[in-house]
Amino acid sequence: MDAEDKVNILLVDDQAAKLLTYEAILADLGENLFKATSANQALELLLRNEVAVVLIDVCMPDLDGFELAALIRQHPRFQATALIFVSAVQVADIDLLRGYAAGAVDYVPVPVIPDLLRAKVRVFAELYRKTKQLETLNRELERRVAQRTAELETANAELERRVEMRTREREAALAQIHEMQKLESLGKLTGGVAHDFNNLLTAVLGNLELLRKYVEHDARQRRLVDSAIQGAERGATLTNRMLAFARRQELRPETIHLPTLIEGMAEMLSRSLGPSIEISIDLDPEVPPARVDPNQLELAILNLALNGRDAMTDGGRLTITARTETLVAGDIAGLPGGHYVCIAVTDTGSGMDDAILKRATEPFFTTKSPGHGTGLGLSMVDGLVAQSYGAMRILSEKGRGTRVELRLPVSDLPVVKNLDAVRPKGNGAGPWRILLVDDDPIVAASTSAMLEDLGHSIVEADSARRALEVLRSDGAIDAVITDHAMPGTSGTELAAQVRREWPHLPVGLISGYTELSGELRTDLPRLAKPYRQEQLADLLATLVHGESAGQAVSGQAVSGQAVSGQAVHGQERRRPQPVVSGPRSRRPP
Ligand SMILES: Nc1ncnc2c1ncn2[C@@H]1O[C@H](COP(=O)(O)OP(=O)(O)OP(=O)(O)O)[C@@H](O)[C@H]1O
Numbered sequence: 092m093d094a095e096d097k098v099n100i101l102l103v104d105d106q107a108a109k110l111l112t113y114e115a116i117l118a119d120l121g122e123n124l125f126k127a128t129s130a131n132q133a134l135e136l137l138l139r140n141e142v143a144v145v146l147i148d149v150c151m152p153d154l155d156g157f158e159l160a161a162l163i164r165q166h167p168r169f170q171a172t173a174l175i176f177v178s179a180v181q182v183a184d185i186d187l188l189r190g191y192a193a194g195a196v197d198y199v200p201v202p203v204i205p206d207l208l209r210a211k212v213r214v215f216a217e218l219y220r221k222t223k224q225l226e227t228l229n230r231e232l233e234r235r236v237a238q239r240t241a242e243l244e245t246a247n248a249e250l251e252r253r254v255e256m257r258t259r260e261r262e263a264a265l266a267q268i269h270e271m272q273k274l275e276s277l278g279k280l281t282g283g284v285a286h287d288f289n290n291l292l293t294a295v296l297g298n299l300e301l302l303r304k305y306v307e308h309d310a311r312q313r314r315l316v317d318s319a320i321q322g323a324e325r326g327a328t329l330t331n332r333m334l335a336f337a338r339r340q341e342l343r344p345e346t347i348h349l350p351t352l353i354e355g356m357a358e359m360l361s362r363s364l365g366p367s368i369e370i371s372i373d374l375d376p377e378v379p380p381a382r383v384d385p386n387q388l389e390l391a392i393l394n395l396a397l398n399g400r401d402a403m404t405d406g407g408r409l410t411i412t413a414r415t416e417t418l419v420a421g422d423i424a425g426l427p428g429g430h431y432v433c434i435a436v437t438d439t440g441s442g443m444d445d446a447i448l449k450r451a452t453e454p455f456f457t458t459k460s461p462g463h464g465t466g467l468g469l470s471m472v473d474g475l476v477a478q479s480y481g482a483m484r485i486l487s488e489k490g491r492g493t494r495v496e497l498r499l500p501v502s503d504l505p506v507v508k509n510l511d512a513v514r515p516k517g518n519g520a521g522p523w524r525i526l527l528v529d530d531d532p533i534v535a536a537s538t539s540a541m542l543e544d545l546g547h548s549i550v551e552a553d554s555a556r557r558a559l560e561v562l563r564s565d566g567a568i569d570a571v572i573t574d575h576a577m578p579g580t581s582g583t584e585l586a587a588q589v590r591r592e593w594p595h596l597p598v599g600l601i602s603g604y605t606e607l608s609g610e611l612r613t614d615l616p617r618l619a620k621p622y623r624q625e626q627l628a629d630l631l632a633t634l635v636h637g638e639s640a641g642q643a644v645s646g647q648a649v650s651g652q653a654v655s656g657q658a659v660h661g662q663e664r665r666r667p668q669p670v671v672s673g674p675r676s677r678r679p680p
Pocket residue numbers: 394398399402438440441442443447451452456457458459463464465466467468469470492493654655
């Protein structure tokens with residue numbers, strides 16, 4: 092038996108000789124034996140040791156066996172200790188019962204029969220040992236159960252955390268998808284509405300302009316027509332912002348040096364923002380060129396500055412910076428890795444709370460009072476930047492100002508040097524015989540009227556098919572002007588067909604908006620709706636004069652006034668498109 096498996100047995104008797112006898116008898120058991128000659132000594136030994144069995148002499152001088160047994164049993168540690176009485180006297184039934192009541196488990200009569208004593212002590216020692224082993228096993232089991240429970244709880248908590256995280260991620264992704272779908276359908280709707288309005292505005296503006304010529308001598312009538320033209324132009328600005336949001340704006344990207352463009356805006360900005368706002372422009376002159384429509388970008392920066400002004404009613408500071416950045420995919424949502432120019436417009440104004448920030452780029456979302464905001468400013472900026480392969484990011488906190496960052500990819504094309512060169516204008520000689528192709532009779536009528544007013548003669552066709560018929564039967568057409576978006580064959584397709592059959596016949600394209608597919612990435616001279624007579628004349632001049640061929644003509648009212656009517660927007664600035672197609676010569680009559 093291992094030393095740690097041995098149990099302690101306490102022998103209590105006032106006669107040392109008897110103790111020696113018991114010791115001799117029990118030595119065979121191989122357990123640890125302690126001897127006590129008095130009850131006190133026995134108690135002392137008990138308190139200091141774990142005792143499995145106590146062999147007690149019933150008759151002792153100071154405390155008799157029963158009293159000692161009662162004392163032992165009272166102690167909580169000795170509830171499981173086996174007490175065996177050794178007694179020559181007092182073995183009547185009543186005494187036995189008293190002994191059992193005091194906690195005895197057995198009696199050994201005197202004279203002691205060694206085998207009997209040994210057998211009885213062995214049984215109780217063994218019982219004690221097994222009980223102890225069981226307790227140890229039980230404790231170990233409990234420890235393991237507790238350990239497993241703790242592990243399970245940890246695993247469970249981790250699982251719950253992950254489930255919660257995944258749920259949150261899923262909800263966020265779903266919300267994002269929902270937001271994207273919402274914006275996409277809003278974009279489609281807005282783009283569609285803007286497209287139709289552009290057509291109508293083309294007719295309205297064209298006719299008003301012609302009308303203006305008839306009332307030139309009458310100041311009152313001229314004022315009325317002028318204010319109608321102004322209204323229509325404001326409408327045109329609105330539709331352009333809507334198209335920008337829908338990313339269907341007809342853009343004229345150029346490779347430009349952004350610091351030059353921003354510096355050029357300084358004076359106009361300080362006029363627009365007023366004296367209570369300090370403007371700080373901090374540009375890195377080394378930033379590489381980027382490719383974007385300069386007119387639209389100016390308008391975008393102006394929109395951001397005006398938003399800043401509106402948020403700084405008690406004055407403040409507007410800072411515009413331009414820096415180069417190298418991004419890796421994922422740095423900015425929606426942007427692939429690469430080199431970018433980051434333009435940041437920062438104000439010290441009221442800032443936005445989360446709810447406003449979330450909706451700020453939604454079209455028509457405004458917190459401004461009626462007549463003071465259309466809610467299309469940020470939508471326009473966002474659309475423009477996205478359509479230019481960049482991204483907009485807004486950082487704002489209620490009471491702590493706003494920072495809007497526009498990132499545009501760096502371009503490796505050479506910068507267009509002569510930004511403000513004035514394009515040759517005029518309607519050239521004439522008169523020309525022009526084939527006008529447009530499926531919309533109202534737009535066609537007004538464009539015809541404008542062209543006729545310029546002295547040209549017009550043949551109209553309401554479809555590409557009809558246009559080809561005219562061209563095949565009428566040999567005296569000098570130029571074709573065609574709408575792009577037509578049912579069946581589009582204007583771009585018609586132009587390609589014309590080029591194949593009549594390579595020298597100039598074709599100009601009129602478009603309401605750019606398809607995202609890039610269908611309109613064409614080198615055709617083109618005009619965006621709505622346009623005015625002057626711009627139509629420019630297109631015609633571009634078409635029939637080889638020297639200025641290939642130039643695009645912007646008909647969009649990059650308006651001089653904000654839609655809200657209170658802001659001062661940038662002046663209209665038209666820039667030449669780099670020549671991308673070879674010069675065309677007029678078809679010999
Ligand atoms: N710099 C800014 N500081 C605080 N709030 C802003 C800022 N820019 C935009 N906002 C908030 O976002 C809303 C939408 O801005 P957005 O430019 O699209 O439209 P708007 O300024 O209300 O109208 P519009 O641009 O047609 O004049 C604003 O009404 C305003 O609540």
